[in-house]
Amino acid sequence: MLSYRPQMWCSAGVILASSLVSALAQSAVTASPNPPSLPKQATLAVLPMPSHVTAGTGQFVFDRGFDVVLSGYQEPRLDRARMRFLQHLRRKTGILQWPQASGLPQIVVETKSSSAAVQQVSEDESYRIDVTPMKIVLTAANPIGALRGLQTILQLIHTTPQGFAIAAMQIEDKPRFPWRGLMIDSGRHFITPDVIRQTLDGMELVKMNVLHWHLADDQGFRVESKVFPRLQGMGSDGQFYTQEEVRSIVAYARDRGIRVLPEFEMPSHASSWFVGYPELGDSKGPYRLKHALGQSWERPRDAAEDSSMDPTQESTYKFLDRFVGEMSSLFPDIYFHIGGDAEDAMIEWKTNPRMKQYMDAHGMKDPAALQTYFDQRVEKLIAKHGKRMMGWDEVLQPDTPKSVAIQSWRGLDSLAKSAASGHPAVLSWGYYLDLNEPASRHYAVDPLADAAGALPEAQRANILGGEAAMWSEYVTAETISGRLWPRAAAVAERLWSPREVSDSASMYRRLDTIAQELTYAGVPYVAARASAYDRLTTTVPAAALNVLASVVEPPRGYPRGGSRTYDSFSPLNRLSDVVPAESDLGREFCAVAGRIASHSANAEDLKDAQKWLEQWRDNDTLLAPGLGQSALTAELVPLSKNLSRVASIGLAALERMNHPGASAADAETFKKNQLAALKTASAQTAELNFAITPGVEALVSAIQR
Amino acid sequence: MLSYRPQMWCSAGVILASSLVSALAQSAVTASPNPPSLPKQATLAVLPMPSHVTAGTGQFVFDRGFDVVLSGYQEPRLDRARMRFLQHLRRKTGILQWPQASGLPQIVVETKSSSAAVQQVSEDESYRIDVTPMKIVLTAANPIGALRGLQTILQLIHTTPQGFAIAAMQIEDKPRFPWRGLMIDSGRHFITPDVIRQTLDGMELVKMNVLHWHLADDQGFRVESKVFPRLQGMGSDGQFYTQEEVRSIVAYARDRGIRVLPEFEMPSHASSWFVGYPELGDSKGPYRLKHALGQSWERPRDAAEDSSMDPTQESTYKFLDRFVGEMSSLFPDIYFHIGGDAEDAMIEWKTNPRMKQYMDAHGMKDPAALQTYFDQRVEKLIAKHGKRMMGWDEVLQPDTPKSVAIQSWRGLDSLAKSAASGHPAVLSWGYYLDLNEPASRHYAVDPLADAAGALPEAQRANILGGEAAMWSEYVTAETISGRLWPRAAAVAERLWSPREVSDSASMYRRLDTIAQELTYAGVPYVAARASAYDRLTTTVPAAALNVLASVVEPPRGYPRGGSRTYDSFSPLNRLSDVVPAESDLGREFCAVAGRIASHSANAEDLKDAQKWLEQWRDNDTLLAPGLGQSALTAELVPLSKNLSRVASIGLAALERMNHPGASAADAETFKKNQLAALKTASAQTAELNFAITPGVEALVSAIQR
Known part of the structure; x- marks a missing residue:
């Protein structure tokens, strides 16, 4: 489920078509924060909005x-x-x-x-x-x-x-959907128990009710097993939850009305198991703990780190039987999530003679059939321990028992297919918070839209809700809360509130108060970000770095685009690691610029745009002397200079609006040159994009003479 | 020891004599942050400075x-x-x-x-x-x-x-003094265990080694006694430390090389004991838990809340014997602090017939003699349990055993007297952080100055060090860290570093980095203040409130000066409760203004002063519309207006420097009028004073023509 590629959403850092202009202007004037029955003047900064x-x-x-x-x-x-x-x-x-x-x-x-x-x-x-x-x-x-x-x-x-x-x-x-989850990946980076608890506090605040806990991956096996102690002993770099910690977190979650759904990935994404128990792996070993990150398509496969479980050995199922038995008593929830991803297995099983022989002997035509066999064996032993199996899209096969719940990362079609087949179905497509999309994009994804919405009522009832997902390639215990919040709250509202509650301007206004409320609820993500910024301001004025930080966004999607290479011990202490996924000021500026471009701006808009652009233009003067003096900020030297350039282009556009040129032909030349310069100055730098670029582009594009 | 009155230090909010001008100018140019042996360019932002x-x-x-x-x-x-x-x-x-x-x-x-x-x-x-x-x-x-x-x-x-x-x-x-303490008053406001732990984290950072824990006062008895469970059961409003929590905190302190010195006040400041055990009290009861705060001289005495222990009953000593026995095993430190304050006792014992009869029968000439008798009886039973007694100045009497340690709140004379009498002596005069004095004032107080310094070496050796003290009338678990830090670090350096390390400009520079370091050490006082400010910015722009907050200070000394009345459940959520005790920007501005007034300013100084004053003048425009919309900020309406006035006076002075008037006589009139206006605009408002007033006064006073 990691190969999810959100091309349809890519926009930051890209020069947008000028049709954006009207959309920008519109989004900011839409109103109605409160349900119709409440007087407008009443304050109802509640999220999710009650029904x-x-x-x-x-x-x-x-x-x-x-x-x-x-x-x-x-x-x-x-x-x-x-x-x-x-x-x-x-x-x-x-x-x-x-x-x-x-x-x-x-x-x-x-x-x-x-x-x-x-x-x-x-x-x-x-x-x-x-x-x-x-x-x-x-x-x-x-x-x-x-x-x-x-x-x-x-x-x-x-x-x-x-x-x-x-x-x-x-x-x-009352909630619209009974399943309102958040998936936390403790596999790639270990997320400390205190941060898990804070996450549960935040979930309680916004009425989420499932912590889906991704507890093992190639980079680490994170739960103490007493039956198989080499799982965490050799497969975690010492970073794992003791059973006592797990019990305490499960109790903490129950106190907040939150279920804890454990996920142990198999057959792929399980190579951390093989370090201590090589007999489980489908290669010949020895295996080692993987520290590399990133998507599997980005690197050549290394059998020592990328192997899968061996589905051909009875011993594998014996192991899993005892393992599931142990974990079933640790995690009381009815569901037991096995992931079900087999990316790497599909490669190995095609060529490994032992696998081929087994498939031939058992009349399986391809690795997919072998995977189905594996899933079915595992489902049986999970059922034996009184649990129901859950998996991602991949586990859905014609023979999959109807009790198996399917989590869809592929989209609404696949969600609909699961529901139509009689499976409990949960949507995660559209809710991947680690892709750094704006809250409004997630907010717009409805589990009952499109194919899913078109199902007959009885099948639609199989759609239980959704889950926001936070894979942890590029977040650590320190930074994860700043990427989860407040955007997870937008997903929480989508899953709790009536479908008609869908105005994103209202959602953003309330997200702003929720951001504050999270601190009171015990989620110190604002303070954590402030502390992370402190590291970046030892050689520059803090206010000036904040100005830069407030208009940039990390890349959307998985490729980071920079020259850094990452592994699970890389420090995530650069600006791109700690800025919010979404720039509030960038959004605000783009709305103002949209109104200016569409001639619906008021005097305040014009004043704001001018003031912001001047501040951004002049900010580099304050930053330039110090940025290079710290290894953490040297990469920001060109970024800061580019901000000055982008802002100057915006100011030139405003100036031209006030003092039009001689002819429309003149204007076209001006626009062409400025847009080209804007594209250059907006090139992704230090793994950051300017959130204000679409707004500046709108201003330039609006020039008529 | 609460009657300490720091008149000698009062200055904020008061128009200072213009002799300040040169002092202000001087303090900011003093240099030498590093010991002489280190090259100047080396960074040594360490506090306390190593020897x-x-x-x-x-x-x-x-x-x-x-x-x-x-x-x-x-x-x-x-x-x-x-x-x-x-x-x-x-x-x-x-x-x-x-x-x-x-x-x-x-x-x-x-x-x-x-x-x-x-x-x-x-x-x-x-x-x-x-x-x-x-x-x-x-x-x-x-x-x-x-x-x-x-x-x-x-x-x-x-x-x-x-x-x-x-x-x-x-x-x-190595440290200059072996006793470098911090006194925390958990009596008047209960300071939660997590905040005590954070305090220990901060103490470790700056190498303090004694947590003096004031555990009982009239407002509450804060430790679980299993022998006398009505102590906390009826005397704490349910706010007390369990023995398990105490043990855990003592272990936490030991982990950080910090001794925990328990203090149980007697014979006065002990009325919380009598709610559950009225037989201990010197009045006839019934007693009730006191919720009023403030100094005893501010209110008429109420026997139900202000009584003292009865020193005439053997049962009192039997009780104390068992009590000290229980607490001695809970607190392993060699010292057991009994406070020793008898303010209220001195009143009651003079008139209570039972006391008089007892004094007559035992040949005691006055209540002081009865107090001495009480102290000596208590000292014996403390010694019996293997501990040494400690008390404030009051316990020092000619017959006091030499093993008794004396903590001086009265001053260096009293410190010297204790040391000269052969007592281990610890200085707290000059280190009362709750008085909201600037760090530099505490920094300037040396335990070996004046009378103490003049002692012969053998007696001087009795001076073990000092203790910063934080009485909790006006701080809660939420706000205490913001008042402790970073100023406690100045006292820590005074007690650790060589005496020659005394440049306050260097201290302030390093205090600034320590303020940041405290967050890394686990003391979230900056975040706590930010969160407290958030409450004040629900109806005004946060940046504008910050501008106001950055130039005000709470009153120095105990009288708060406003119209609010306080008890131990009063919300401490106003601006005056949460701003730092000392305004860094105020100090910086006053230094710049001092240089301008003494004609030693550079161009940067002039630019800064102008920029700041303009921002302060214009800030009210941003704040005025919203302040009255919240009950928490309504009191700031006149304060914000006054800031505008004070800044305008400063700007007028700068303007006049650039464009002198016709004559010196003109100038005198200008000065007289402006200083009068400054005094009016600087009147304490909302229990806050402007830290910039002395600087503005310096500017006005420097006008010649």
């Missing part, structure tokens, strides 16, 4: 004098949720809560009954909130609905002249 | 390929220190360390032998570092010296065109 909201009268003012009371069904998880709620509220408001007393305003959490002992795919997550001036009542069928409602309440709190408050209102809310 | 440094040739470049090797004496604490070192290095550089391999550059930590099982006051903390291009060798007599040296190495790493590196050099270093 139904009705305004009331007055507001509930938070002061130190209030109680949070649990009522109805009780369990320790709810007590902990109450403490977490108070902590978030304290971080958000600074309010220290008085010891409980009678007569105080109350937040009452009324839970009807328990949820399942092991969280099910289709738990009731609905809740209702009634906010009145002296009381907030949250009602839910079970603790999971209560958790969802508590997050909504926290997000509703905002500043007013009277203090922190929530406007009186009624909310009725 | 001896010799430059070498070349540099050790950090790359992923290096090993940190422990050699000589081994213990698990050193392994953990190694892991911590690597984590700090990873945060600072982003370098992910390769799995160990042979032939890599090495950092070798050569430890000779163990330190004491319980850390002693006079451990050998010396170390030596040899940096050469392929090897760094750290040598220490014991693990504590190794810990100190590791922190020096981390601080030495800096960016170069070749990568992160340390210049070749030799360092020989």
Whole structure:
């Protein structure tokens, strides 16, 4: 599932067709942040947007004098949720809560009954909130609905002249899809337990409910096995989760109403297993832990690092039986994800005489048939341990048992095909956060669009939801949160909120407040980025580096485009490693430029564009003296100079709008020259692209005389 | 010891005499950041400054390929220190360390032998570092010296065109004083265990070695007692450390070479004990937990909250005997601090008939004699449990056993008196961080100055060092780190480095890098402040609020001066609660203004002053529309307006310098009017003062015509 290539989305750093101009102008004026039933003036910076909201009268003012009371069904998880709620509220408001007393305003959490002992795919997550001036009542069928409602309440709190408050209102809310996941790849880079916990905190905030944990890949086997201790002992460089840590994280997730779905890739992407257990591999070994990164099509295959499991040996299945047994007791979820990718196997099995012989002996016509056989054997032993198998698109074969869930990275057609075949189906195509696409692109992908939407109702019901995916080739424990957030929240809203909630301008506005809320929820990604920037500003003014950082974006898609080579120990401490995937200021500038180009700009737009462009033009003067003095920033010398050039082109266009040239022919020459210069100055540099280039291009293209 | 009043230091918000002008100008030009033996161009942003440094040739470049090797004496604490070192290095550089391999550059930590099982006051903390291009060798007599040296190495790493590196050099270093403490008051506000741990991380970075932990006061008894469970059960609002947490923190401190000195205040400041055990109190009860804050002289005394221990009952000593026994086993340090403050007792004991009768019967002439009796009884039972007593100045009486250590809040005279009387003596006068004084003031206080310095050598040797103190009336777990750091580091340097290291300009430069280093060490105080500012910018532009925040300071000394009343549950979420105690930009501006006023400014100075003043003048335009829309910022409306006024006065002065008036008499009128206007505009507002006022005053005062 790694060969996903998002050509259709490539745009940053590329000179766009001038038809962009009108699209840019339009996107920024679209409105309607709130559901129709709520008055426009009410603040509802909630994400995901609840399905139904009705305004009331007055507001509930938070002061130190209030109680949070649990009522109805009780369990320790709810007590902990109450403490977490108070902590978030304290971080958000600074309010220290008085010891409980009678007569105080109350937040009452009324839970009807328990949820399942092991969280099910289709738990009731609905809740209702009634906010009145002296009381907030949250009602839910079970603790999971209560958790969802508590997050909504926290997000509703905002500043007013009277203090922190929530406007009186009624909310009725439930998710559109029962499967709203996030895939974290701990295989390529080890993501430390504290960062996994922070990720769960962020997921709770935006009501995601599945942590899909990719726990092994060629670069590392990350879970302690007591039955096969050489798995982590020789296959992890010492970077793995102990079983105690796993249990603690699973419990942490359950506390937040999140399932943990373990994935152990097989038959390919499993060479880290063979370092300690070479008998499992399909080559002759010896095997070694792979440190190289990147896609398999980018390098020649090396059997010592790129081998797959040997499907022809009974011992393989015996091993897997015991292994699945051990992991099944560690991970309580009903699903057990085997990946199912066989890229490398397809190469080896075609030529390896042992495989060929086995295929011949068993009447298998090709490696694909052998893979099907392998998958079916594995499915049986997973079922034997009381679990259901899950895999990526590749495991879908005509004979695959209907209980097997399919995760689609290929697209909506493949999702539809799985659902039509009767398989539970989950969409990840369109939700690959590691591709550094803008949130709006992910937001626009709907699991029930196109082929999937056209299915009959009964088959459509097999589509359980989706999962954002974060492969970790180019992120570490330090940088992953800054690439996950806040964009994962856009996917979370797509999967929770009604389909009609689809205005990306509203989504971006609310993403902005969620970005802040994440800090209160315990996800310090803003601070982590600030600290990473600090390394880059030891020889230059911090403000000037921030100016540069705020208008660049890392390349979209997998190729990084630069001259650096990467392995799993390469420091990811350059600007391209730590800037947000999406430039907010770039988006804003492009919208303003679009309005200018389409003659729908106001005076403020013109002032902003001029001010920004001048700042970008002049910024290199501040950066140039210091960038070369640090090995980390030397690569930014030409980038900073290019920013100055791009901005100058934008300023020249504005100037020409104010003082048109003599003729349309003149203008064409001007445009041609400027666009050529823009293309040169916008060439990807230091593995970064300018997010403002499309806006500057729009300005230049709009010149008439 | 809370009545310390720093009148001598009051200056912020007060119009200073114009003699300041030359002082301001001078302080900023003083140089010499490095010891004389190191070439000037070498970077040595280390704090505290080592006692001896010799430059070498070349540099050790950090790359992923290096090993940190422990050699000589081994213990698990050193392994953990190694892991911590690597984590700090990873945060600072982003370098992910390769799995160990042979032939890599090495950092070798050569430890000779163990330190004491319980850390002693006079451990050998010396170390030596040899940096050469392929090897760094750290040598220490014991693990504590190794810990100190590791922190020096981390601080030495800096960016170069070749990568992160340390210049070749030799360092020989040892502390000037064996007692370098930090007092944290967990009584008035409960400081959470995670913040205590972060504080220990910060202390390790700057080589402090005593956490003096003020664990009980009228507002709360913060340690779990299993023998007397109503202490925390009724006396803490549920905010206390379990014994398990205490043990974990003591171990955490030991890992960092830090002693933990517990303080339980008696006989006064102990009313939280009486809520659960009223028989200990000297009034008739019932007692209740005090929530009011502030100094005792600010309020009428309330016997239910302000009572003291009853020194006339044998049962009191029986209780204390069992209590000290329990706490002695929890806190391994040789010292047991009883505070010794008897402010409230002096009032009660004078009039309470039971006390008078007891004093008469035992021939005690006054409450002071009764206090002495109490202290002596307590000292005996502390000694019985194998500990030495420590107390503030008040416990020093002629008969006090010489083993009792005295902590001086009164001044160098009192410090000298304790030392002269043969007591181990520790200075805290001059180091009260909660008074919001600038780092330079604390830095200038030397434990061996004045009377203390004049003692004969043998008595002077009784002066063990000093302790920074952070009383917590106006800080919470959220805000305390922002008030501790980075100023505590100035005290740390005073107590570690040679006395000649005293240039405050150098100290401030290095404080700036330490502020950054603290984040890498795990003290997220910069992020915590950013998050606190976020609450204040929901209705105004963040950048504009930052401009205002960067030039204001909270009041110095205890009176807050505003109309808010405080108790221990008051939200501390206003700007005055969260700005740094000292404005760096204010200090910088005042230095520039001083140079301008004394005609020693260069062109850059003039440009900076003009640019800053214009920004401050115009900032209110950005803030005014939104400040009133949030209850948290409404109080800043007049402050922001005043900043505009103060800046306009500064600009008028610059303008007048460029275009002098007709006569000196004219100038006098101008000055008089402007200074009056400055005084009005600089009146304390929203419990904040402008740090730039002295600079503006200097500009105005310098006008000649």
